[in-house]
Amino acid sequence: MNDLIATAEGLVVGVRGKRLRAGTISWKGIPFAAPPVGPLRFRAPQPVQPLKGKFYANSYGTAEIQDKLYTAVGAGRFQPMGEDCLSLNVFSPDRISANPRPVMVFIHGGAYLLGTTATPLYDGALLAKAGDVIVVTVQYRFGPFGYLDFSQYASDERPIDDNLGLRDQVAALEWVQRNIAAFGGDPDNVTVFGESAGGSSVTALLATPAAEGLFHRAIAESPANELNIPKDTADHLAQEFVKMLADRSYRAGSGGAPVDPARARELLDNASPWALHKVSKKLTAYTPQSGTGEFLPFGPTFGTDYLPLEPNQAARVGKTHKVPLIIGTNRDEANLFTRGMSLLPGKERDSLEGVFPTGEEVFISVADDKSRTALAEAYRVGHRGGDPVHMLGDSVFWGPAVPFIEGHSAAGNPTYVYRYDFDTKALRASGMRATHATELFAVFGAYRTAIGAGLAVGDWRSTGKITRVMQGHWTTFARTGSPELQWTPYAADHRDMMVFDTHSRMIHDPHPDRREAWMRAHGQVPA
Numbered sequence: 001m002n003d004l005i006a007t008a009e010g011l012v013v014g015v016r017g018k019r020l021r022a023g024t025i026s027w028k029g030i031p032f033a034a035p036p037v038g039p040l041r042f043r044a045p046q047p048v049q050p051l052k053g054k055f056y057a058n059s060y061g062t063a064e065i066q067d068k069l070y071t072a073v074g075a076g077r078f079q080p081m082g083e084d085c086l087s088l089n090v091f092s093p094d095r096i097s098a099n100p101r102p103v104m105v106f107i108h109g110g111a112y113l114l115g116t117t118a119t120p121l122y123d124g125a126l127l128a129k130a131g132d133v134i135v136v137t138v139q140y141r142f143g144p145f146g147y148l149d150f151s152q153y154a155s156d157e158r159p160i161d162d163n164l165g166l167r168d169q170v171a172a173l174e175w176v177q178r179n180i181a182a183f184g185g186d187p188d189n190v191t192v193f194g195e196s197a198g199g200s201s202v203t204a205l206l207a208t209p210a211a212e213g214l215f216h217r218a219i220a221e222s223p224a225n226e227l228n229i230p231k232d233t234a235d236h237l238a239q240e241f242v243k244m245l246a247d248r249s250y251r252a253g254s255g256g257a258p259v260d261p262a263r264a265r266e267l268l269d270n271a272s273p274w275a276l277h278k279v280s281k282k283l284t285a286y287t288p289q290s291g292t293g294e295f296l297p298f299g300p301t302f303g304t305d306y307l308p309l310e311p312n313q314a315a316r317v318g319k320t321h322k323v324p325l326i327i328g329t330n331r332d333e334a335n336l337f338t339r340g341m342s343l344l345p346g347k348e349r350d351s352l353e354g355v356f357p358t359g360e361e362v363f364i365s366v367a368d369d370k371s372r373t374a375l376a377e378a379y380r381v382g383h384r385g386g387d388p389v390h391m392l393g394d395s396v397f398w399g400p401a402v403p404f405i406e407g408h409s410a411a412g413n414p415t416y417v418y419r420y421d422f423d424t425k426a427l428r429a430s431g432m433r434a435t436h437a438t439e440l441f442a443v444f445g446a447y448r449t450a451i452g453a454g455l456a457v458g459d460w461r462s463t464g465k466i467t468r469v470m471q472g473h474w475t476t477f478a479r480t481g482s483p484e485l486q487w488t489p490y491a492a493d494h495r496d497m498m499v500f501d502t503h504s505r506m507i508h509d510p511h512p513d514r515r516e517a518w519m520r521a522h523g524q525v526p527a
Contacts, residue, residue: 003015008179010052042161043160043161086168092184102185104131107140111224113298144280150264161306166307169205207320217477227296228299246267315408324482330397332393334435394514415489416477425457
């Protein structure tokens with residue numbers, strides 16, 4: 001296969017893989033939109049400028065502004081950061097195919113406030129090689145640059161758009177439609193997949209009118225479907241952000257007059273990107289105590305022209321795009337946060353003890369007191385009954401996914417539901433078990449790489465097996481719209497679920513009392 005590709009914007013030169021990645025070609029850091037800097041800050045992505053000469057696509061693009069810790073790509077090595085971050089990466093098998101290959105477009109996670117496609121876990125080469133597919137990974141704007149809605153401060157002379165990160169993802173999908181055939185991909189067979197905030201991005205794209213027709217299947221891994229913000233709340237959070245930007249001594253939520261729109265535009269335009277990031281950290285600390293019902297300030301804004309309905313609501317009323325869907329969560333989602341990262345409320349297990357006998361406080365995504373009480377009762381007994389960390393994970397991930405699963409499948413869209421239970425000796429010893437994001441090691445084949453080998457020690461055979469199983473289902477689904485034969489679709493009369501483990505299996509409607517409590521909490525009547 002030729003490593004020199006003629007895209008609509010110009011020539012790009014790729015790099016052939018070595019060692020484990022032998023038999024693949026990658027093209028990294030390809031810009032898919034104009035740099036969102038200067039007058040294009042807080043604007044919808046604008047058309048990319050033609051490339052000058054040959055573009056040597058041999059390194060990942062710039063990461064979005066965030067804490068340096070989260071840009072680590074190796075021991076003592078970090079990905080450079082900047083606002084000019086709109087790029088994507090293409091991975092392909094290094095051989096000619098008689099037919100165009102299925103395309104899988106990956107959206108990384110990070111709570112809409114961190115992440116980079118340069119993270120070694122997201123290397124798409126081994127997935128492309130194993131499944132004979134084209135893998136595309138996308139860097140989008142997040143934090144205040146992509147998921148804080150400042151559009152209330154727009155003027156005719158200074159437009160400001162909403163949902164910038166979501167628009168970036170749509171722009172990347174449009175790039176795929178224009179260009180992926182030149183890489184041997186099929187623009188009529190595109191699967192969008194993502195994990196965590198990337199999974200939430202997938203469910204948001206399924207409810208975004210502008211995304212219709214840009215992809216043909218979808219995979220949402222551990223979506224946090226509460227990370228969508230109503231317009232009035234988004235406006236309040238933006239106002240608090242601007243107040244803190246205007247006055248470093250201002251404490252969010254302490255009141256005071258709003259900042260004049262002209263002054264707000266001046267502040268937003270002239271602030272350095274690192275000043276914006278610093279204020280965003282203060283806003284993140286404020287949000288759980290803001291009384292808005294949100295625990296993070298960044299996410300798609302619904303109730304706008306670009307995203308009219310909250311994704312779960314869109315699913316409930318049958319207004320998601322008509323595409324097949326794989327969706328699921330991990331058995332031990334919250335362990336990563338209670339034992340490691342502290343993005344979720346409740347940083348340590350000890351801080352959650354004593355929640356019972358009532359336990360309603362654990363259900364942070366549910367505002368209604370009656371629903372919280374019902375959920376606490378449903379979790380009092382049965383599998384891990386009374387375990388507040390397990391309940392917290394369900395509250396953020398599985399619980400809010402239930403109404404989307406029910407609505408999307410009820411509209412006649414083939415929907416395949418899973419739970420990822422697989423862990424290794426190393427994951428068990430650490431207490432992480434099948435925690436958040438661990439399925440990505442299987443999906444991307446990372447147990448064979450430097451980043452995942454330590455987790456696979458003593459489990460080489462089982463990690464190889466789970467990798468083959470997961471990649472087989474994911475790429476078969478991308479190719480045909482259905483996973484492999486043993487996985488049956490979800491429907492109201494049987495609610496089948498695939499459990500991925502050392503011995504994967506189908507189960508029927510686990511914990512129906514909990515599922516029904518989640519459905520009622522989100523305004524659905526269980527059938």
